[in-house]
Amino acid sequence: MRLALVAYLHGAGGAERQIILLGNEMKKRGHDVHLLILAENKSNYDIADGVHIYDLSVVEHGGKFDIIKRYFALRKWLKKIHPEITINYNLQGAYFSMLLGNRICGKILYSERGDPYDKEYSGVLGHVRDITCKKVDALVFQSEGARDFFEIGEKQKAIVIHNSVVVPQDKYPIPSARDNRIVTVGRLHSQKNPQLLVDAFALIADIYPDMTLEFYGDGDLKEEIQSIINSKGLSERVHLHASRKDIFDCIRTARLFVLTSDYEGMPNALMEAMALGLPCISTDCRPGGARTLIKSGKNGIIVPPRNVNALVDKMMYMLENPREAELMAIEAYKIGTTHTNVVTFDKWNQFLISIL
Template sequence: METEKARMRIACVAYLHGAGGAERQIIMLANGLSSLGHEVHLVVLYANRACYPIDNRVIVHDLAGARQGQEGILGRFLALRECLRSIAPDVSVHYWMQSAYFAAAMPKRITGSVVYSERGDPGDSEYRGLLGFVRGATFPRLDGFVFQTEAARDYFDGSVAARSAVIPNPVAVPAALVSDVAPKRQKRIVAIGRLAKQKNHQLLIRAFARLSSEFPEYILEIYGEGDLRDCLCSLARSLGVADRVRIIDPCTDIFVRIKEASLFVLPSLYEGMPNALLEAMSLGLPCVTTDYAPKGAAGSIVSDKWDGVIVPDDEENLSQAIFEVLSDTDYAAFLSKNARESGKRFSSEQVFGQWESYLRKVVNT
């Protein structure tokens, strides 16, 4: 019984490239486990451009800035090995495949139990080459797996599933912004995500342009940064909606900015568990999402036409779904009310409690 209550020493290994979902989630996990009384170390292995607050109880090891000339894969491996040796964790948690296969190549006395959490689509094309071979060689050496959806877990065979848990992402919406009173909706459609192929914002701009004459007062706001900014702006110009499509840099007051929008849209091609969609639902926004890969994953978050709308990732279906929500205020209010209620499933308290229980199980196995 004492073992069950023991304080764990946990190492969360992070690649803090910027304002990405995985970056946010591993920081939130470190903060959440620390708040539960555990000794948590956040090991920053590559890049340290954290855009999210780190609890002062979390012990940060910035290896990205302290490798002193050790570059590349070997430098990262050696730096991580020495850091984990000094921490001597009970368990190390990895959201990135590289650090997971590094840990798999080290003795357990250095890494503790090793848990890998898949944050994207396990069937993505990036795993068809060398990375897929590395994953196949790494997984048998790991002690546990956390998947965000049943669809991602079911991609793998029984040996992986038997050592896994399905734990959703927690939402980061401040409680003060979660209200049962629907705001007066502004004529804005919003989307959040990196300006990258995966997020498929081109599809959203095309769908919006199809509706431009029917909803002339509406604007589309896309919050994100990335290499496709110029491409998206050019597309909006070519479709005649450049004056109504706004691409806005990520900001710290994003929830305040989107709370009163009329609609949130997630047009992604693939996702692990989209933080932006969870947050929009928690805020009570009517939401439309594509049926992104892995197929069926969107259905683990949204009950179609109850607390959101799921559509195939094509222009016609997306524009039709947007039309139906914007043209029927009662339907929009129905989706909003149910989305807010469904969002409660992803509270930080519930999610971090599930993580704590699973990590205890792995450590004690």
């Protein structure tokens, strides 16, 4: 198949990683893969040899007509590529593809990567999303919760495919000893609600004087979160680290991994923590990806979002009951075999074949 993947590579996010992985894995399976990069090209993820790359972000210069330039650049190259399927992980790309039509794009697929219930879709953008999703040929969702939001047309094909997790478990067995750290990984952004974790840690800091809290990730809330940390007198115990390529080595021996997001498509950081064998707590973030991964009390713990007391209660439970925490970590570790690239992208491959 000749596949066009329309990518917005804003940085080290999950959607960026997953669309590049999709391109790489489809190339391995013998498909002719074309990656068209719009808006920004800031991702450091490796793109496989043989994937054709078109950096269309070079036509943009921060002006008011950039979106028009973006549309026509995409139109130009899709006409030359003439794909059998155009795959979009971003609503704008899917909308552009819908406008261009099947003669240029082939079959049009949209994969919802965020939270369809989010308030950003309450206005005009919501109408654009609804129109687009009714017109595309196929839809891929990361979670059952996201799928349940949409009405699938009789002529449309749709499937739920969870993200893959890439942790070399031969290199990273479950550690035999843990250090007194609570860790989290993700952008310092309102979506991730980092303050909730700082507030929760502040309430247990005196009970566990040897425990530290470590954030790994950049973001526009860094100064604000650091100010909150300082105001609570925790500057020596709560540390804000930049994003790291060696993140597995940084977090694998921690006592606890905590995700406090308000919403996530499918939380890649949580999946990696589970595949490293970390005891995990996650908020029940919309639209249900964490709940899909964690069976609370069996392979981790789910808590209500934005509820500091519930989070504190479960953090203390994990810290006070290390044996139970380790049993959950052992169960969580199994995600490393159930959500491999082979499993995930074989499903993608079969679905793409089915929509032609």
